[in-house]
Amino acid sequence: MRVMNWLRLHTGLVYLFLYGPILMLILLSFNRSGLPTAWGGFSLHWYQELLSNKTLLNAALNSLLVAGGSTLVSAVFGTLLAMGLERIARNVVLDAFVFLPMIIPDIVLAIALLSFFTFIEMPLSLLTITISHIVFNIAFVAAIVRTRLSYFDNTLEEASLDLGAPPVQTFFKITLPLILPGIIAGSLLAFTISLDEFVIAFFTAGPSRPTLPILIYSMVRFGVTPDVNALATIVLSISALLILISQRMGGSEGFF
């Protein structure tokens, strides 16, 4: 059909638009010359540069701490919330409230949190970023675990309770193993979002310990340098890998 051929061409161009710039960046990161158009041969030179950059390694560590901490808390809170929303409180208003952080423009949330931390006189640090990231990560974990729960066969739990298992044991032996893939998928997603999140981190970070996106922002503002290409390639690869694993665990169905 002719229409389908046009659609195929259109879709191909859209994917080229989405992936072209990224692929170009990856290619340039291996370019020995460091110039965007002169190919100086394949080289890992810019990657080696990164390894000796202390500021950068520290920022990467900060990001891992924030992402790890916020994921841990949101995994627990988000899972409990998903169970609560799915089984007890089916309520439109509550749903809207919980998913509010996903729709509020991030700059609004960022200035609100900055004002709040300043108001309660809590010094800005990695802890304030972590606290802030939990606010939106709860929603992401809850959304994915909830999808998993909607396929859940309730009779399994009922059988366990009827056979005399206490609720806590039923939860850990029946419910948890069945929804675990959802929790893992949600946590991986939360971890990735937190690792890459810039706007809220930018406003809630202390001056001395930036996360990686904050550092990248300041590097990029000073212009294009070849080592940023290498750094960008590493960060994109890690995110892509985590997201692909999350997808495999059934993380895509939580949205739309």
Place this chain on the structure above:
Amino acid sequence: MKKLVSPLVLLGPALTWLGIFLVLPLALIFAYSFFQRGAFGQIVPQLTLQNYSRLFNPTVLKVFLNSLRIASLVTGLALLLGYPTAYFITQQSTRWKNTLLVMVILPFWTSYLIRTYAWIVLLNREGVLSRLLIALGLSREPISFLYNDTAIFIGLLYGYLPFMVLPLYSSIERLNPELREASFDLGATPLKTFFQVTLPLTIRGVVTGAIFVFVPSLGNFFVPELLGGGQRFMIGNMINSQFLKARDWPYGSAMAFGVMAIVLLLLLFQAWVTRRTEQA
């Protein structure tokens, strides 16, 4: 069903967290937006509506309107690019469908900052595009394609296009193919079928996708900063500079609530569309 755990344990932790770190902060800046700024950037708790009336001074109004214009254009363009793409994906075999969808989702969860940087590499004076034009003999001097509205457009479109494709995909996917076949059988042209059957029945996906693109485009501040050179202000830049440079937090808060008012109107519109299509 027997209650496994009490609702308090399930809902308590998350709702408490959101109460403290979402509701209170938003309430705080809402209060700030009616307060005054002191001489040293401190907040003076004296009630005033001045911060809101200052939103209507010509410079600020111009920035608001310009941001609305840019966000609308980005949304329109995303719809034009996204709809045929989403439609094409729904027509593929399950395996291809999944692959193509994952490929849309993938960039959407990776660092937007880095993806914006990729465009700096492409568009700057010494960048790939400029060098390419020279190499092809189409230009003699290096040209910068950055620091204009088009660069901001491209950056926002690039970042938020996946937000458009996903909801469109799921609403087209849910469409019963027999409806389209019936339209064809009754002699309608493909174009007529599209505008009279397919598009009206997927309008919810269109509205959801449009909001998902419009809202973050409106509030974004680093794309205009990095690709627009910080010269071409959007609302996000203005809020950013009120908070971090001018230190007029009450004024910045009022701007934020200006944005929130626009978002709220859009969400009400979405709810209205949802209700109408449910009745139909």
